[in-house]
Amino acid sequence: MAEIKDPENTILMELKDGTVVIELLADVAPGHCARMKELARAGAYDNVAFHRVIDGFMAQTGDVANGNMENNFNLRMAGTGGSDLPNLKAEFSRVPHARGTLGAARSQNPDSANSQFFINFKDNDFLNGQYTVYGQVIEGMEHVDAITRGEPPAQPDRMISVKVAADA
16 A cells, blocks of 8 residues: 555545545645545545546545435435535645546535545646645545446446545
């Protein structure tokens, strides 16, 4: 496994093909990183579907209200919800939306990010400065590349479990 420099700011995401290791950028987007860790520690991301996966663009997940495939799952509703926690203020930075970066999904309102996020399949520079970047895949990007495509996918993949490395 990749060397984990800061276990408190590293996420271990279990997918069907293996573990994805994500380094959180706590110095760039502290609010978004704290939210991800809070939801991960609560088990809120476990079994949540990848509800919007666009080839050559990104894979989106994290709807903890409507995306849990083990709890009253409705594929049409996946992607419309967040968590019970308040929305986050935008933390835009100069960090580019490069391949493997984690971006906060949101509505038209810049301060509407909550629990949903996406992982960029490639460099998506047109998103720079418009969505908060708060993580980077440092290992297991091949498992992200293998996520089933679709908007939504007919048989979506899921995050089997999401943990903070310090707790694993």
